[in-house]
Amino acid sequence: MSDLTSQEKEKLFQLFTETSTISQKKFREDKLSHINPVVNFSDTDFLEKYVRNEPWVPFTNHGIELMTTPFSYHIDDTRYLYQTNLYCDLLRGALLRHDSNLLDVGCGLGRGVEVIKRYYGVNVDGYDINETFINYAKEKFPGNNYSTSVDYSKYDTLVFANSLHVVWSSGLLHILKDKTLLITDFFTPDSLQDFTNLIKKNNWKVEIQEDQTRQVMYGITKDLDTIQKRFPGVSKTAIAAYKHIQKNRLHQFEIGHNKQYKYHIVC
Numbered sequence: 508m509s510d511l512t513s514q515e516k517e518k519l520f521q522l523f524t525e526t527s528t529i530s531q532k533k534f535r536e537d538k539l540s541h542i543n544p545v546v547n548f549s550d551t552d553f554l555e556k557y558v559r560n561e562p563w564v565p566f567t568n569h570g571i572e573l574m575t576t577p578f579s580y581h582i583d584d585t586r587y588l589y590q591t592n593l594y595c596d597l598l599r600g601a602l603l604r605h606d607s608n609l610l611d612v613g614c615g616l617g618r619g620v621e622v623i624k625r626y627y628g629v630n631v632d633g634y635d636i637n638e639t640f641i642n643y644a645k646e647k648f649p650g651n652n653y654s655t656s657v658d659y660s661k662y663d664t665l666v667f668a669n670s671l672h673v674v675w676s677s678g679l680l681h682i683l684k685d686k687t688l689l690i691t692d693f694f695t696p697d698s699l700q701d702f703t704n705l706i707k708k709n710n711w712k713v714e715i716q717e718d719q720t721r722q723v724m725y726g727i728t729k730d731l732d733t734i735q736k737r738f739p740g741v742s743k744t745a746i747a748a749y750k751h752i753q754k755n756r757l758h759q760f761e762i763g764h765n766k767q768y769k770y771h772i773v774c
Contacts, residue, residue, distance in 0.1 A: 581625055587618060589726075593668055594622040597691045600715050601771055603629055603664070609689075610634055610662040613670025617644025620651045623666070631666075659686075667692060680709075683774040690770040691719070693759070699766060706772065715771035723767040724760050727753050
C-alpha cells in the first residue's frame with residue numbers, strides 16, 4: 508500500500524497530467540491531429556503510487572455511459588460503467604459460438620475479460636505486454652487467464668478495445684488468417700484511410716462498421732458535466748486535472764478530426 512499522503516498524491520497527479528497532456532492553447536494553435544494517447548498508462552509508478560488502493564480511478568470507474576447495452580448491470584460493474592459499456596457494445600452483434608475462444612489484446616488491468624465472460628459467457632483470455640498490469644489483473648480477477656505472452660493460434664477472435672493503435676504492427680498480419688477481429692478505436696484521417704486500404708488489400712470481410720464518434724464525444728461531455736456530483740469525495744485538484752485530460756480528448760476529435768470506429772471483420 509502506498510504511504511503517500513492525500514496531498515502528495517494530488518501533487519503527483521498534477522505533475523503527471525502536466526507532463527502527459529497537451530495544453531489546450533497549444534493544441535488549438537497547432538491543430539494537432541496525432542493519434543498518440545494523452546495519458547501514458549505504461550507509467551507503472553503512476554499505477555503503483557496513485558491508482559492502486561484508491562477508491563477513484565481515472566478513466567476506469569467513472570460513470571460514462573458511452574453506449575446503451577441490453578444488459579442489467581451486475582452490482583460489481585455499477586462503478587465501472589465505462590469499461591462495461593465499452594466491451595458490451597463492442598461484442599454487440601458479434602457472431603460468437605459457445606465454443607469461441609477470444610483474446611483481449613492489450614487487456615490492461617483486465618476488467619474487459621471479466622466483463623466479456625460475465626455478460627457473454629464465452630471463453631476469453633487477456634494479453635498485455637505490461638507485466639505490472641497483468642499482475643494486477645491476476646490479483647483482481649483470479650478466475651481469469653492473463654499473460655504477457657501469447658499463442659495466437661489458440662484463438663479465433665481477437666478483441667481490440669482502444670488498443671489497436673498501440674499494439675498494431677505489420678507483424679500481426681500473418682496470424683490473422685481466418686480470425687475475427689472485434690475493434691473499437693480512434694483513428695486519425697490518415698490512419699483510417701490506411702486501415703481501409705488494408706482491409707481492401709487483404710480482401711477482409713467487414714461485418715460491422717460503425718462511426719461512434721458522436722456517442723463517445725457525448726459520453727466525455729456527460730462525464731465532465733457530472734463528475735463532481737458523482738464523486739464528491741474527490742479533491743477539486745484531482746477533478747480539475749482530470750477535466751483537463753478529458754477536454755484534450757474532446758479536442759482530438761474536434762480539431763484533429765479523429766473518429767471512433769467499431770469494426771467486426773472476418774480475415
